[in-house]
Amino acid sequence: MRLLECVGLTKRWGALAAVDAVDLNVDAGEVVALIGPNGAGKSTVFNLIAGALRKTAGSVTFLGEVVDELSDFDLARRGLSRTYQITSLFPKLTVLENVRLAVQARESTRLNPVPSKTLRATTKIEAEEWIERVSLTEQSWRLAGVLSHGDQRLLEIACALALKPKLLLLDEPTQGMSVEETRSTVRLLKTLLNDSKVAVLLVEHDLEVVFGVADRIVVLEQGRKIADGPPESVRADPAVQRAYLGVAHA
Ligand SMILES: Nc1ncnc2c1ncn2[C@@H]1O[C@H](COP(=O)(O)OP(=O)(O)OP(=O)(O)O)[C@@H](O)[C@H]1O
Ligand SMILES: [Mg+2]
Known part of the structure; x- marks a missing residue:
């Protein structure tokens, strides 16, 4: 198919x-x-x-x-996920928080949600992995809004991939x-x-x-x-x- x-x-x-x-x-x-x-x-x-x-x-x-x-x-x-030509990040949240939101958004659409405590721990670990994969680990504590344009686009890609489309x-x-x-x-x-x-x-x-x-x-x-x-x-x-x-x- x-x-x-x-x-x-x-x-x-x-x-x-x-x-x-x-x-x-x-x-x-x-x-x-x-x-x-x-x-x-x-x-x-x-x-x-x-x-x-x-x-x-x-x-x-x-x-x-x-x-x-x-x-x-x-x-x-x-x-089916998309990135936007204009950046769609949360500028006042950190890099890590942005990716965590994407992971959580994905998990919350499941039929059997993972218990929230376990979810918090696992989303952090998973978010850190996505951040590592786009080489933004050293920036993960920074606010998304202050990143360079190029790094913001990378962060968007990390968020989109974290939805596992x-x-x-x-x-x-x-x-x-x-x-x-x-x-x-x-x-x-x-x-x-x-x-x-x-x-x-x-x-x-x-x-x-x-x-x-x-x-x-x-x-x-x-x-x-x-x-x-x-x-x-x-x-x-x-x-x-x-x-x-x-x-x-x-
Ligand atoms: N909202 C709209 N109303 C009327 N015409 C439109 C609208 N949006 C796009 N067009 C026209 O439709 C055609 C295709 O536009 P489109 O934006 O899809 O091209 P594109 O291949 O993405 O171009 P670019 O490389 O410049 O981004 C163009 O002639 C454009 O002027
Ligand atoms: Mg176009």
């Missing part, structure tokens, strides 16, 4: 077909990058899948179940990062994604990041899917090269 299956995904704003009959699949454990020039429809696809926008036509199936009408909360409970939607995870921060984030993402079984759908402008982490690349242009395949074949695809004409890395 497909983890995520979008069929004929369409979003129109008046005469503009921002997303035009796009088919898009993600299998368990797969890292899929969604790329395309400005205005191609990437964010719109993302928001249609995440339940943040209403589709004009088409359907989204997650784990064999049509999830068209579900809220982002219900999607998260089923194992089956599919993680990552919205431009390296946006606003320095070249150095971007490089180390790519290294980190690679290890994290190798270790955990999570599948990822990634919207990303930085093609170095895309080619660094993706198993498969889907290319949009003016709302339509123009390519879908492994990185090498997408890179060599003439239609993709045309779409990216004038863009440095293509």
Whole structure:
């Protein structure tokens, strides 16, 4: 069974077909990058899948179940989590507290909740493990709001992973990062994604990041899917090269 299956995904704003009959699949454990020039429809696809926008036509199936009408909360409970382009952390809480809240949120949606005392101890240990995995251990006592932009994005990824999703939607995870921060984030993402079984759908402008982490690349242009395949074949695809004409890395 497909983890995520979008069929004929369409979003129109008046005469503009921002997303035009796009088919898009993600299998368990797969890292899929969604790329395309400005205005191609990437964010719109993302928001249609995440339940943040209403589709004009088409359907989204997650784990064999049509999830068209579900809220982002219900999607998260089923194992589909997202990060936000704008940071969604609690700035007045510490790094550790932010991750603990994510672990607790996950545990509290279980049918048989763990007794609260045991939960407090285990969430701390687990939160510390996630923090270690994104290399923020030395910052774990600091308030999230005072971290550098790059570290805040890493903390967001830790929080999203702490929800233990089956599919993680990552919205431009390296946006606003320095070249150095971007490089180390790519290294980190690679290890994290190798270790955990999570599948990822990634919207990303930085093609170095895309080619660094993706198993498969889907290319949009003016709302339509123009390519879908492994990185090498997408890179060599003439239609993709045309779409990216004038863009440095293509
Ligand atoms: N709320 C809206 N109302 C009308 N048109 C919109 C709206 N949001 C996006 N669009 C249009 O839909 C098209 C696709 O936009 P979208 O933001 O999905 O592109 P994108 O691929 O994410 O671009 P970028 O790389 O710039 O982030 C664009 O032409 C955009 O102007
Ligand atoms: Mg966008």
